[in-house]
Amino acid sequence: MTQPFHLPHFYMPYPARLNPHVDEARAHSTAWAREMGMLEGSGIWEQSDLDAHDYGLLCAYTHPDCDGPALSLITDWYVWVFFFDDHFLDMFKRTQDRAAGKAHLDRLPLFMPLDLTADVPEPENPVEAGLADLWARTVPAMSADWRRRFAVATEHLLNESMWELSNINEGRIANPVEYIEMRRKVGGAPWSAGLVEYATAEVPAAVAGSRPLRVLMETFSDAVHLRNDLFSYQREVEDEGENSNGVLVLETFFGCTTQEAADTVNDILTSRLHQFEHTAFTEVPPLTVEKGLTPDETAAVAAYAKGLQDWQSGGHEWHMRSSRYMNKGARPTSPWRTPTGLGTSAVDVRALLAEAGAERMRAYTHVPHQKVGPARIPDILMPFELRLNPDLEGSRARLLPWARRMGILSEGVWDEDKLTASDLALCAAGLNPDGSPEALDLGTHWLAFGTYGDDYYPLVFGHRRDLAGAKLSTERLTACMRVDSEPPLAPANAMERSLTDLWRRTTAEMTVEQRRTLKAAVCVMLESWLWELSNQLQHRVPDPVDYLEMRRATFGSDLTLSLCRMGHGPAVPAEVYRSGPVRSLENAAIDYACLLNDVFSYQKEIEYEGELHNSILVVQTFFGCDYPAALGVVNDLMTRRMQQFQHVVTHELPVLYEDFALPQKAREGMRDYVVSLQNWMSGILNWHREVDRYKADHLARRAHGFLPDRAPAVPMLR
Numbered sequence: 001m002t003q004p005f006h007l008p009h010f011y012m013p014y015p016a017r018l019n020p021h022v023d024e025a026r027a028h029s030t031a032w033a034r035e036m037g038m039l040e041g042s043g044i045w046e047q048s049d050l051d052a053h054d055y056g057l058l059c060a061y062t063h064p065d066c067d068g069p070a071l072s073l074i075t076d077w078y079v080w081v082f083f084f085d086d087h088f089l090d091m092f093k094r095t096q097d098r099a100a101g102k103a104h105l106d107r108l109p110l111f112m113p114l115d116l117t118a119d120v121p122e123p124e125n126p127v128e129a130g131l132a133d134l135w136a137r138t139v140p141a142m143s144a145d146w147r148r149r150f151a152v153a154t155e156h157l158l159n160e161s162m163w164e165l166s167n168i169n170e171g172r173i174a175n176p177v178e179y180i181e182m183r184r185k186v187g188g189a190p191w192s193a194g195l196v197e198y199a200t201a202e203v204p205a206a207v208a209g210s211r212p213l214r215v216l217m218e219t220f221s222d223a224v225h226l227r228n229d230l231f232s233y234q235r236e237v238e239d240e241g242e243n244s245n246g247v248l249v250l251e252t253f254f255g256c257t258t259q260e261a262a263d264t265v266n267d268i269l270t271s272r273l274h275q276f277e278h279t280a281f282t283e284v285p286p287l288t289v290e291k292g293l294t295p296d297e298t299a300a301v302a303a304y305a306k307g308l309q310d311w312q313s314g315g316h317e318w319h320m321r322s323s324r325y326m327n328k329g330a331r332p333t334s335p336w337r338t339p340t341g342l343g344t345s346a347v348d349v350r351a352l353l354a355e356a357g358a359e360r361m362r363a364y365t366h367v368p369h370q371k372v373g374p375a376r377i378p379d380i381l382m383p384f385e386l387r388l389n390p391d392l393e394g395s396r397a398r399l400l401p402w403a404r405r406m407g408i409l410s411e412g413v414w415d416e417d418k419l420t421a422s423d424l425a426l427c428a429a430g431l432n433p434d435g436s437p438e439a440l441d442l443g444t445h446w447l448a449f450g451t452y453g454d455d456y457y458p459l460v461f462g463h464r465r466d467l468a469g470a471k472l473s474t475e476r477l478t479a480c481m482r483v484d485s486e487p488p489l490a491p492a493n494a495m496e497r498s499l500t501d502l503w504r505r506t507t508a509e510m511t512v513e514q515r516r517t518l519k520a521a522v523c524v525m526l527e528s529w530l531w532e533l534s535n536q537l538q539h540r541v542p543d544p545v546d547y548l549e550m551r552r553a554t555f556g557s558d559l560t561l562s563l564c565r566m567g568h569g570p571a572v573p574a575e576v577y578r579s580g581p582v583r584s585l586e587n588a589a590i591d592y593a594c595l596l597n598d599v600f601s602y603q604k605e606i607e608y609e610g611e612l613h614n615s616i617l618v619v620q621t622f623f624g625c626d627y628p629a630a631l632g633v634v635n636d637l638m639t640r641r642m643q644q645f646q647h648v649v650t651h652e653l654p655v656l657y658e659d660f661a662l663p664q665k666a667r668e669g670m671r672d673y674v675v676s677l678q679n680w681m682s683g684i685l686n687w688h689r690e691v692d693r694y695k696a697d698h699l700a701r702r703a704h705g706f707l708p709d710r711a712p713a714v715p716m717l718r
Contacts, residue, residue: 016317026056061314189221200307201300368610407494430683528553
């Protein structure tokens with residue numbers, strides 16, 4: 001069969017190594033699969049299928065240093081997960097039997113109890129039998145924290161198969177952002193990362209949830225999945241009728257050829273590997289110091305990172321060899337293997353280094369403060385009606401005295417003219433059209449705090465290259481939000497004063513758990529400003545995927561969503577908010593708003609502020625295209641995210657309501673929440689269109705990168 005495209009030249013500088021216990025793992029996994037009922041008689045696999053796929057070789061390449069028993073156990077896990085995938089395909093995807101597929105998935109978590117003494121049901125099929133056996137053999141050696149994380153990753157891997165099945169039923173191909181998010185869960189690489197911990201060293205709980213460790217896992221996941229998409233395109237798309245493949249997603253989004261889409265997927269794969277390396281070298285070492293890890297704990301983090309690296313190179317080598325995948329004509333990645341002949345290896349090394357260096361360096365070559373002219377505003381899709389709070393004028397009048405009391409207008413960053421140009425009451429009036437005057441003022445003041453801070457950090461700390469001062473400021477702001485009865489920190493500047501005031505007014509009637517949730521949301525925003533500063537100091541345009549995910553945080557999206565949810569009471573269960581469809585709904589709305597802001601703020605950020613964090617610039621840098629072309633890509637993505645929002649509301653939420661058997665009151669609460677997100681998007685678009693903050697004449701008059709005449713007041717914590 002003719003291959004649909006030529007495989008690209010993959011970036012893989014680490015040599016693959018083979019675990020010497022490979023034959024032991026092969027023999028053990030074959031006997032185990034037969035014992036679990038996965039081979040003859042299963043209707044899914046025969047012995048020849050297992051031999052051809054050679055999961056023992058996969059695990060020996062991806063876990064080169066563990067001992068024989070550990071390798072055999074890990075190989076059994078991979079036999080199980082691939083059997084699950086093929087079983088689900090044959091039993092439920094090919095038949096498009098969603099009800100039976102859900103019933104099958106609902107039982108599987110019962111075989112992963114966190115309490116090792118808990119009873120599990122009697123297995124009814126090879127998938128259940130394999131999971132019960134593997135869980136019992138694996139988790140006694142790991143901590144409770146690892147068990148919880150690995151169980152969640154396994155459930156995501158299993159449950160998101162329903163998302164794939166739903167897309168097949170609808171004939172729907174995901175947009176690129178949705179696809180990468182869902183592929184992490186469906187593809188199982190976060191699950192694989194958990195087994196890397198088993199094979200190498202467990203990540204300390206103190207850092208397991210941190211941004212650097214999360215990025216290591218996510219970049220590892222994205223690279224593994226995108227590589228698999230390239231090798232499996234022919235089998236999945238042409239043979240099985242799958243539409244969850246990155247090459248197909250980009251073909252559809254860009255309207256390009258299969259070869260062009262494959263090359264772009266490889267470019268994204270390379271960028272994710274570069275991001276992995278960047279994070280490992282620049283973010284992980286400071287984290288281990290900040291968290292006070294012991295030498296053994298620090299060594300465990302390093303071993304885990306190396307284990308993820310080994311998985312990348314080993315997984316690539318297996319794809320090159322396995323009969324499961326399209327690998328004809330694939331070029332070796334090692335510079336030491338081709339070409340052959342006297343004097344030719346050095347030539348290939350130079351070519352490889354030049355290519356890799358050029359790709360890596362493009363993120364550092366942007367010339368700041370280029371004249372780009374007024375921001376070009378395309379036709380923007382907005383299907384929802386704008387409504388404004390009737391007390392808009394009152395809130396405008398009340399914002400100015402509050403800002404003066406807080407000191408926001410007396411630190412050299414904002415004055416009354418800048419506050420007026422931002423017209424934050426207009427934004428709040430669109431976001432909360434039905435709220436009381438008190439609620440409208442609270443929303444306006446939160447927006448003032450967030451917008452002021454977003455201007456303050458790069459202007460005050462960025463221009464001074466004072467990352468240490470920014471971290472201290474963030475530490476103090478965090479301390480302004482007391483969850484329990486501790487006395488609040490005595491505020492020393494406008495940001496601390498305004499946050500203390502907002503916290504008191506917002507949390508007066510909250511439970512401790514609600515306060516904890518809100519504090520976490522604010523902290524996500526504060527810490528994301530440090531990420532922006534770090535990139536600013538390195539003069540680095542972010543990786544596209546990392547940018548979009550962090551943009552949600554820098555925009556204050558978690559804070560906004562927390563405030564939105566609080567208006568709908570306890571009728572909506574927390575597990576509904578945590579569900580895949582609701583997170584998909586929220587992320588689509590958030591990305592729409594973030595990209596919208598980048599469109600309107602392009603001239604302000606690129607020409608006047610020398611900013612690096614704008615999606616249009618990120619697209620220009622990654623694709624090497626001009627402003628109009630990048631704007632077109634961003635607007636297309638905005639449109640697709642809005643369409644996804646509508647799709648989730650129309651097709652996925654009704655199914656979710658049935659799955660959770662939600663009572664009428666909870667369904668009404670969710671409908672109100674959807675309306676609040678619609679108000680959020682329409683209100684934000686209206687605000688950007690109306691305010692002076694992003695308009696060329698205002699920028700020409702005011703946006704000249706002036707610096708405050710004094711350093712910020714940020715005393716040490718006592």
